[in-house]
Amino acid sequence: MKGRTYNILFFVLAILLVLHFLFYPLSIIKDSPLNGSFHVPEKQNFTIPDYLSKRYQDSMEVFLKYNFGLFPGLTRVHNQVEYSFFDEIHVYDVHKGKDGYLHRYVPGYFEGKQFDNYSLNHYLDLLNRFADSLKASGKVVVWVIAPDKSLVYKETLPSEITYKEPINLYYESFKNGLRSRKSSFIDFNELAIKEKDKYPFPVCNKGGIHWTQAYSARCYDSLCKYISQLVGTEIEHKINYYMTGTVWGPDYDIENVANLLIPLERDDSCYLADVSAVKTAKNKKILLVGDSFCHAWMWNKFFEKDFHPGSEFWYYNRDASLLDNKTIARNSENKTIREYISKFDVFVITYSAANANMLDYGFLKDVFGE
Amino acid sequence: MLFSSITFLFYFLPAFLLLYYLTPVKFRNYSLLFSSIVFYSWGGPLFIFVILCTTAIDYILVKQIEKADKKARKKQFLYLSLVLNLGILFSFKYLQFFIENLNALLGWVDITGVSVPDIVLPIGISFFTFESLTYVIDVYRGEQRTLSSFGNYLTYILMFPKLIAGPIIPYNKIGSQIEAERKVLATDRLKGFMRFIFGLSKKVLIANILGETVDQIYKYDLVNMNTSLAWIVSIAYTMQLYFDFSGYSDMAIGLGQMLGFRIPENFNFPYISRSITEFWKRWHISLGNWMRNYLYIPLGGNRAGKYSTYINLWIVFLISGFWHGAGWNYIIWGAFHGFFLVMERLFLHKYLKNGVGLLYVFFVANIGWVFFKNEDLNTAFQILQHMFSFQFTNSFSLEPRFVFVLLLALIFAFMGALKPVEEQIQNEDLLFFKNGFRLATVYAICVVCFLLSASYLLAEGFNPFIYFRF
Structure with missing residues (x-):
């Protein structure tokens, strides 16, 4: 050499x-x-x-x-x-x-932690006060629980993750609290567990943490029907579920963040949903408060088709955007939060089952100045 | 700056190599010295002044030793230099330990203790102090002449490849290389680089991965740990330490070779030893040699009969233990090894043939490392208790990655026991190659190891959130 x-x-x-x-x-x-x-x-x-x-x-x-x-x-x-x-x-x-x-492992979720009675009751008091005060002015509030993949597909949890039944006590105790107060709420988590095999599309993809775009559309339609009953304005959609070769990125959000060289084994196609508005409630201003589960609704502009353009989404009760996803300064009118939110007609407070321990991310405490 | 850091690998090293190779041969010591100062001051900006000052004083003292006509005068300068070097080592490394122990003693007799100073240890102080001592002693003994310039002496002490974690290069092994105009052969450059990469891989791909799980197990539940887990964690630490330290030595030797130096070997498959005596000829060889030449022999070695030999051996190992760190655990570790060395000389050597010796060494070394790892002696005894309690109750799920790397580490550690591997190493042929196919294979493995090491250095612990969460 x-x-x-x-x-x-x-x-x-x-x-x-x-x-x-x-x-x-x-x-x-x-x-x-x-x-x-x-x-x-x-x-x-x-x-x-x-x-x-x-x-x-x-x-x-x-x-x-x-x-x-x-x-x-x-x-x-x-x-x-x-x-x-x-x-x-x-x-x-x-x-x-x-x-x-x-799967995403949420500390406290499998560790058997739960709300202490005082915190939960205090929160439920606030929640009732809020709902009652809105009722008087003809406004409505809807509490929504989004599904959690680890609960819906519990059988696929990694074997090294040990947990004791019942799992996700925050979610369970919050839900029981709502029931005991006779507060109405929509539990898409429970629904998803029941009907996870009913549709051709999954509730959550293997490589995604959130509900799929298609399942979020199915739930959105239900949510709108519920709002229709409350506000007395009919909202109606035509939903077309279809299969496409173009994968919608957020449906595989964990996989994307896993930053791999080779994509994970999956179908080369993905179910999507076209939601077209038949009857809308464009005169209703909505305030949506929630976590990343709301992205599927927001990024697919479902709300934008049905509600007033001045409606807002408060991500984790912090960053605000309009329904077209344009970021705005939260409370740009420099009012107190109670004054500011008085312009909205419908409040949708979304929790994901996994984030139940974070309640509404401090929204009600902000409203009541705590 | 650590060799296994992005800053060193991808910024410092290429800049240094470019500077070094572009510098005319006779001025290369200056570029090496300049880069070493930058290297050291990056990690210990204040301590560089300490080293520069002590080195300057030492240089003058040693010149005086050489110049002095009378033995007594030489001795005076020798003592001055010893006091300076050992005094600095003591102040930075051992003062705190001594005050803490003094306070504990005073506490027993109800006397208020002295306040314990919070002293930060200069990186590599144990290594460069021992090297300074070899310079002083070699010149005092008349075995070596002093270096021709202060710059060369600084280069010897500060040479970055061996500055932080050795090997401890005695002056008599490197003085002439520093003074000479070193030409670097193409083979040495390549061999050195590949040796460096293999050392890096040992550190990043084996030692770091084992270390992560070892730390997790230590944090897990020491009280309820079971026997198998206690053995697994101790064996994993044994391997972690070996691959960490020998990997660092490989990197140092490789870097030295790339610069035209011959740095002595520091490890030679220590776990294939059949006795602790042999183990110390294969583990941290440069320290063993230093202890023999500059401590054991001056103490009288084996010249004054059996019993003083045993005592000398024990003293050497106690000091060797203490050299590793200022803690009782290191002293116990040194004493523990010293004990087995004496036992082997007394009678044990007869029984340590082949497999028995191999098992004995691994067992003794493994137990010893339990003390070495745990400055808190309670923890060390707790682990030992679990190792011999023979209770198999709880479970700690081990990651497949850890199991794989541990097995790999054990294979590599014992690979030297295989005849063909041993022969190849003796012929310096493992990393080098006589034909194109072998060269291509080893080179390809080297490139893969480098990319994997870099990727593990960068991405370990990088776990992004799926979305931004408040």
């Missing part, structure tokens, strides 16, 4: 050390960014005191990691190796279950 060969081989290895510069900062080669929500640290300015105290170095180490040109590519390599050889999935709180189902 000649020195020249050795030099070439050494050179190739040396190239591996500097290849990342072509991605960042030179941007000669482009790689798609990683999916999911994570914090990318900002670059810290150099100062001698920071350097001497090692703060600068520590922050630069993190900064360089997240801004490393090969970060997306090598992360996918890592995730693929972990998934293919060791069944590990690298998404926060997500585990690979049986039959390829990916």
Whole structure:
């Protein structure tokens, strides 16, 4: 073997050390960014005191990691190796279950925690007060529980996750609380468990954490029928469920965030739903408060077709957007929250069964100034 | 800066290699010295001044030793240098430990203790102090001449490949290499790089993965741990330590080779040893050699009869244990090894043939590492109790990845016991190759190992949320 060969081989290895510069900062080669929500640290300015105290170095180490040109590519390599050889999935709180189902493990959900009586009763008091005060002014409030994949497809939970029946005590105790107060609510979770095999489309896909677009449309239609009864304005849809080769991304949201090199084994098609409005309630302003389960309704613009354009969605009771998904400043009119929400006619407060411990994300406490 | 960090691998290393290879051969020590200062000051910006100062004083003292005509005068400078080096090591590493123990003693007789200073340990202090001592002692003994310039001495002490975790290179093994104009052969560059990558893989793909589960098990439930889990965690730690330390040594040796240095080996399949005596010829070889040449022999070695040999051995191992860390657990660990070394000399060696010896070494080393791992002696004894309680009650589900890596680690650790592997290593042929096919195979494995190591360095612990959650 000649020195020249050795030099070439050494050179190739040396190239591996500097290849990342072509991605960042030179941007000669482009790689798609990683999916999911994570914090990318900002670059810290150099100062001698920071350097001497090692703060600068520590922050630069993190900064360089997240801004490393090969970060997306090598992360996918890592995730693929972990998934293919060791069944590990690298998404926060997500585990690979049986039959390829990916599940999110929510601490407190399987750990047998539940509301203490005082907190729950206090919350249910607030809820009754809120509903009663709205009733007087002819407004309506609807409490909705969205399904949770780990409950609907309980049989596919990973075997290493141990839990005791009844599971998800937050959800159960909240639901029992609502029943004991005779507060009406819609429990799509219970519905989904009953009818999960009724439709050609699944409630949740194997690689997704939320309900599928198609199932969210089915539930949306029910929700609208319920609202119709309450407000006395008929809302009617025509829903067309159809199969398509184009997968709707959020239906496979865990899979997307798993950042793998090779897509997971799945059908190359996915059921979607076309929801067309037949009768609408465009004169009704709706306020939707909820978590990421509402994305399927919002991103498919279901509400936009039926309700007043001034309606709003408050994600986790924090970020606000209009029904066309345009972000707005929450309470842009600079009023108190009670004044501000008085413009809405219909309130839909959505909980997901998995997030039941977070109640309404503080909405009622905000309303009553607690 | 750690070798197994993105900053080192993808920013520092390429910049350094470019600078080093572009520098004319006779000035390369300067580029090495400059880069070593940058390297060290990144991780310990304040301590670099400590090293620079002590090194400067040491350099002057050693020059005086060389110049002095009379033995007594030489001795004075030798003692000065020893006090300086050991004093600094003591202040940074052991002072806190001594004050804590003193306070505990004073507490027994109801005397208020001294306040314990919060001292941060300069990285690599144990290693570079021992190297400084070899320089002083070698020159004092007249075995070596001093280096021609302060720059070269600084290069010896600060040379970044071995600065943080060794190997401890005695001056007599590297002095002439620093003074010489080193030309780097293409084979050495490539061999060195590949050795570095294999070392990196040992650290990232084996030691780190084992370490993660070891820490989890330690956090799990020490009180209700069962026997099998106690053995698994102790064996996993044994492997973690070996692959971590030997991986770091491989990286250091590889980097040295890329720069034209011959850094002595530090590990040679220690777990295929048939006795603890042999184990110490294969584990942290550079420390063993240092202890023998600069402590055991000056203490009298085996020249003054059986019993003083045993005492000397024990002292050496106690000090060796204490060198690893300021804690009673390290002292016990050293004493534990020293005990078996003496026992082997007394009678045990007769029984340690082949498989028995192999099992004995693994057993003793494994028990020893339980003390080494746990500064809190209660925890160490708790683990030992579980290891021998023979209760198999609870369960801790082990990740398939951990099991796979542990098995792999055990295979690699014992691979040296196979005749062909041992022969290849003796011929320096494992990483190098006589024909194209073998070269291509090892090279391809090396590239895969590098990419995997980089991906694990980057992505371990990266678990994004599905959506932003408040």
